Amino acid sequence: MSDRWLAERKREHYYRLAKKLNYRSRASFKLAQIDEKFHIFREGDAVTDLGAAPGGWLQIAKERVGETGKVVGVDLQKIEPLEGVQTIRGDMLKPETAEKLKELLGGKADVVISDMSPNISGSYCMDHARSVELCTYALNFARQVLKPKGNLVMKIFEGDMMKGFLNDVRSSFQNVKLHSPKASRDSSSEIYIIAKGFIPPKEPVPEEEQ
Numbered sequence: 001m002s003d004r005w006l007a008e009r010k011r012e013h014y015y016r017l018a019k020k021l022n023y024r025s026r027a028s029f030k031l032a033q034i035d036e037k038f039h040i041f042r043e044g045d046a047v048t049d050l051g052a053a054p055g056g057w058l059q060i061a062k063e064r065v066g067e068t069g070k071v072v073g074v075d076l077q078k079i080e081p082l083e084g085v086q087t088i089r090g091d092m093l094k095p096e097t098a099e100k101l102k103e104l105l106g107g108k109a110d111v112v113i114s115d116m117s118p119n120i121s122g123s124y125c126m127d128h129a130r131s132v133e134l135c136t137y138a139l140n141f142a143r144q145v146l147k148p149k150g151n152l153v154m155k156i157f158e159g160d161m162m163k164g165f166l167n168d169v170r171s172s173f174q175n176v177k178l179h180s181p182k183a184s185r186d187s188s189s190e191i192y193i194i195a196k197g198f199i200p201p202k203e204p205v206p207e208e209e210q
C-alpha cells in the first residue's frame, strides 16, 4: 500500500464522517482532536476563529463553549449562517477587518484559533512564507484580544522561517507545542501551533513611579 493510497483513504474516511455528523468540513476533526489532547476550550469561553469558512471549526468551538460561550469568525469567503455564531466577511491582513472583528467580539477572548491558508501556489517556499505571514497577523491579533492565560491555535506550513516565528510565539505564551492531528493528511506540510497561557505585555511603568 502506497502512502498516497493511505492518505486518500484517510481523506475519504473523514469526508464521509463529516457528512454523517453534519460537520461543514473534514477540518472539524482536526480541531476536535487538538482539543481532546490539549484542552483548548472551556464552557463559557469567548472564541475568535480566523479563516473560518465553511465553518467546521466554528461548529466544534460552539459545541465546546456551549450556550454561555461566544463564537465569532471571519473569512475572505462568505460563511453560511450557523446558529449561535456570528461571522463577518473580510481580509484579516486589513486593519479594518481586525477592528470589525473586535467589535463583534465585544470584549476579550479566551481562545483565538486560526486555520487560515494561503492559496496553494505549488512553490513550497512561497506557500511557507505566505502561511507565516498569515500566522504573524493571527499572533498580533491574539496579542490584542486575548485575556491573560488565553490560548491560541494556528495552522502553519512548515519551512525554514518556522524557528524564528516559534520564538516569537514563545515570547507571549507559557507553553508552546507543535502538533499534527490524526485527521491531517500525512503528505501535507501543515502543522498546528498550540500556544497556551497568554502572557500579556507588561504595562509601561509611569515615570513618577520609576
Ligand SMILES: C[S@@+](CC[C@H](N)C(=O)[O-])C[C@H]1O[C@@H](n2cnc3c(N)ncnc32)[C@H](O)[C@@H]1O
Pocket: 024, 025, 027, 028, 050, 051, 052, 053, 054, 055, 056, 057, 058, 074, 075, 076, 077, 090, 091, 092, 093, 115, 116, 117, 118, 134
Ligand atoms: C482550510 S480553510 C479553513 C477551514 C475551516 N477551519 C473549517 O473548519 O471549515 C482556510 C480558510 O482561510 C481563509 N483565509 C485565507 N487568507 C485569509 C485572510 N487573509 N483573511 C481571512 N481569511 C483568510 C480562506 O478563505 C479559507 O476559507
